[in-house]
Amino acid sequence: MSRLVVAVGFLLLTSPAFAADLAKGGKSLATIVINPGDTPKAKSKVKALATGDAVAAQLLADWLGKMVGAPTPVQNSAPAAGTPIYVGRAAVAAGLKLDDIDSRTKEGVRIVVEANRVLIAGQSDAATLKAVCRFLEHLGCRYFMDTPLGEVFPHTPDLTVAAVTITEKPGLLYRNPKGPTWPGGSWKSWNGAGGEDFAHAHSWGRYIPKGLFAEHPEYFAMGADGKRKDGDWLCTSNPGVRGVFAKNVVAAIKAGARNPSISPPDGRGYCQCPACKAQDDPKVIEPSSGSVAVSTRYADFFDDVARRVAKEAPDVILNFYVYADYTQPPTRTTKLAPNLCAVIAPIRYCRLHALGDPNCPSRKQAVDMIDGWARVAPRLGYYNYMYNLADATLPTFKFTPCRLEFPLLADRGLAFMTIEVLSNWHLYGPQIYLSLRMAYDPRLDPVALMDDYFTKFYGPAAAPMKAYWMGIDGATAVLPNHAGGFYGMSGVYTDEFVRACESRLKQASDAATGVYAERVALHAAGFQNVIDYRSINEAMARGDFRAAKTSYDRMTARIDVLSAKRHANPEYGTAYLRRFLSKAIDGGLTATAAPTRVVAVLPDRWKFAPDDKDDGEAKGFASPTHDDTRWRQVATYSNTLSGQGLEENTVLWYRTTVRVPVGKGSLALVFPEVDGPATVYVNGKAVEAEPILPNPKAVADVPRRAPFRVPPGDAVVAVRVDNRRISELFLGGILRPVVLVEAP
Known part of the structure; x- marks a missing residue:
């Protein structure tokens, strides 16, 4: 962001010739002036994301009132006495210059305080609102959180501001804090949200007409079974689908879309036809999944579509996600079309550590990935996951x-950032x-x-x-x-x-x-x-x-x-x-509800082995006599596999021993949470499991009763977990304590 601040001053100055008096003895000396036709809102609370000179003026009046303890009037003409504060178009009419601020998004703001008058405006309605917020910050106000508890302002009956010129513009073209059930109101505008919208979403379905599959099945993605399927996934190597796609992107732009998204659907429905797969470099592997990256095929598709669209809409930027199995930079040396923006969305990367952290392999890889895209893309966007998936509701x-x-x-x-x-x-x-x-x-x-x-x-x-x-x-x-x-x-x-x-x-x-x-x-x-x-x-x-x-x-x-x-x-x-x-x-x-009773909690640490070939059962991993002395020990519920340096997208085996008591009831093992389909064995025999809750929809398979019958004494429990399916949580295996229960 460019910023110019000249002759910074603040409250209660002794040189009135170079200052503007806003209040004295708890009485306002200022009048906020806006152009005729810009009528102030009747109520003081600014609506979410509302803009306009009247809105900006009302916000300024509200906060000055909190500071001084007296109302500041808003009117359409300069006052006969006191200090006028010209806002928005009224400030420009009073001589404030804005056209020298170089801002593509028209978000430059300027504040001029001089002898007995104040000029505040921005290059757009939203920028004028931001300019007012910036002026209030100059007065010592802050808006730290989006509730009244977050409002900070000095209480002062006397308010005089020194002569100053403040000029600034945002450093990014678009700042987009987003989250469910959070309109944000003036808090977002105050702290810098806004700019030129860069759409980014899974959007292919918007550009392919319904019913097109019947006429052109070759436009749609082929599955591993060799069959093409109707839906949003496309065969991006097909020249015909590129033409249809580009044509409909142009139509969306003409209908009002500004900087639209051209990103694939969420998921992994990548086309498996020979032509698409031929564009993939088998040496480029997506680190989060171990799969061949599909970045090069998509970069070629985005580039072609963008160049077609540019012929009719040259000033529009098309945005695509760098996401899932297409985060790795494409194997191309030429720059992508100048109207593209690569939006880095590192959903499968670590969310805890900083980019480039030498102790975090994921974030080190992320820097290499970003550098690679920066070399081929004309601009970058970034989708910043500012909280964790499966958020622990703990302070962060x-x-x-x-x-x-x-x-x-x-x-x-x-170019822009979304903060989720x-x-x-x-x-x-x-x-x-x-x-x-x-x-x-x-x-x-x-x-x-x-x-x-x-x-x-x-x-x-x-x-x-x-x-x-x-x-x-x-x-x-x-x-x-x-x-x-x-x-x-x-x-x-x-x-x-x-x-x-x-x-x-x-x-x-x-x-x-x-x-x-x-x-x-x-x-x-x-x-x-x-x-x-x-x-x-x-x-x-x-x-x-x-x-x-x-x-x-x-x-x-x-x-x-x-x-x-x-x-x-x-x-x-x-x-x-x-x-x-x-x-x-x-x-x-x-x-564990009565009359069932807890007999024992199995240990936190189990013997552990990955099974890349999925032949552990044939090798006797479940057998009580299997030699597991070379297996490593891992924690289950006290630490994740990731936390132990084990990020294994494969079949996992666990083994431990439990003391079976003498008793007359039926025994069962309870697994409150396991990430991945699991099979439980007791002394080499698979145990049929029943769910704890009907239709559980968690990340885990949840067996309620894994009943078994063995003589009293030590019994070997083995668990096979299929962790080959990628989880964005990067977990896998046993996550909660395993409990031995006895029922009458």
């Missing part, structure tokens, strides 16, 4: 990734704010930005709260786990680190009063999720699913209260808890 602060990644991407031609995040302010407040501010200006100093945040948001509690959040960032950076979510994030919160967090929050609570105490309490409530989540894990490790349920209910009830205040996302505040935790807890509770 990705300061180090933001600090390193935004300038790195800007250096490689970044959940509006869970109790958990991610600082990183939501930081990520959007750095999307607006990738070159800003994140240390200075966050020091300002900690000081203004927490007041006297700034030091311990800074230590709290930066501690989370540091602990995440060294986590030897690349899966994230419920299954990896718990590793951040070790016993020692939990004690450190509790100490910092206690110091902050003791120091804070008033609104600062409310903000500390909000983030202390977020940290309580850590305590409850650890309690849930510890209870399941004992086979005590009732205690786990108690902690789970307490956790969700607290989040529901936060959601009602908009401090947690109303749709996804507890959605991942329900999806990934409740099934394991409820299933275990059902399987």
